[in-house]
Amino acid sequence: AQTVTQSQPEMSVQEAETVTLSCTYDTSESDYYLFWYKQPPSRQMILVIRQEAYKQQNATENRFSVNFQKAAKSFSLKISDSQLGDAAMYFCAYRTPNFGNEKLTFGTGTRLTIIP
Amino acid sequence: DGGITQSPKYLFRKEGQNVTLSCEQNLNHDAMYWYRQDPGQGLRLIYYSQIVNDFQKGDIAEGYSVSREKKESFPLTVTSAQKNPTAFYLCASSIGRAQHFGDGTRLSIL
Numbered sequence: 484a485q486t487v488t489q490s491q492p493e494m495s496v497q498e499a500e501t502v503t504l505s506c507t508y509d510t511s512e513s514d515y516y517l518f519w520y521k522q523p524p525s526r527q528m529i530l531v532i533r534q535e536a537y538k539q540q541n542a543t544e545n546r547f548s549v550n551f552q553k554a555a556k557s558f559s560l561k562i563s564d565s566q567l568g569d570a571a572m573y574f575c576a577y578r579t580p581n582f583g584n585e586k587l588t589f590g591t592g593t594r595l596t597i598i599p
Numbered sequence: 600d601g602g603i604t605q606s607p608k609y610l611f612r613k614e615g616q617n618v619t620l621s622c623e624q625n626l627n628h629d630a631m632y633w634y635r636q637d638p639g640q641g642l643r644l645i646y647y648s649q650i651v652n653d654f655q656k657g658d659i660a661e662g663y664s665v666s667r668e669k670k671e672s673f674p675l676t677v678t679s680a681q682k683n684p685t686a687f688y689l690c691a692s693s694i695g696r697a698q699h700f701g702d703g704t705r706l707s708i709l
Contacts, residue, residue, distance in 0.1 A: 487641075516696050518697065526687060526702070526703050527700060527701075527703070528642075528689060528700035530697050530698075530699070533697055578696070585647075585649070585698075586644050586657060587632075587644070589641030589643075590641050591639065591640055591641045592640075592641055
């Protein structure tokens with residue numbers, strides 16, 4: 484079974500600075516998808532960024548980018564120019580590409596605090 | 600606007616009572632999911648459905664039941680057999696790679 488590990492329960496960063504959240508996963512599959520979700524105090528889960536394992540290029544969405552290291556099974560999220568609205572729980576998630584088994588496996592999350 | 604609607608936002612259950620959480624989507628997504636979130640933990644999958652009239656157990660299905668009679672709807676019933684139902688419940692849907700979530704229902708015990 485796949486597992487996802489987020490080893491940083493809490494992180495903090497000064498506003499406008501850059502922060503990196505770590506995620507590692509364990510799988511025997513060669514093809515899969517990885518995601519970062521943001522959960523603000525409202526508790527809604529918001530998709531931040533996604534990465535297909537077959538793509539070597541790291542995904543980027545505005546201030547958010549990932550460092551995907553397939554051999555190391557590592558998938559970190561970098562937030563540049565941190566803003567107060569970035570404060571939230573961040574969850575890393577894994578999904579197989581198989582139709583009929585598209586469930587997500589989540590890590591335990593990292594709480595990010597932005598210091599004004 | 601398209602989206603996923605969960606209701607109610609807050610729900611209270613008495614001992615021995617079954618309660619049903621609603622999840623409706625107008626995104627025309629085939630797949631729908633129910634997750635449970637406990638404090639300090641990530642989301643855990645309860646049930647999922649890839650198509651109408653079909654659903655599969657997730658990792659923590661005991662004490663829960665679902666139905667999928669319509670593409671748009673995937674209600675979750677928390678039965679009296681679920682001894683620790685207090686949690687935050689999230690519904691999601693997908694057509695393709697990413698899942699999109701509703702705003703959640705917080706269930707508490709009276």
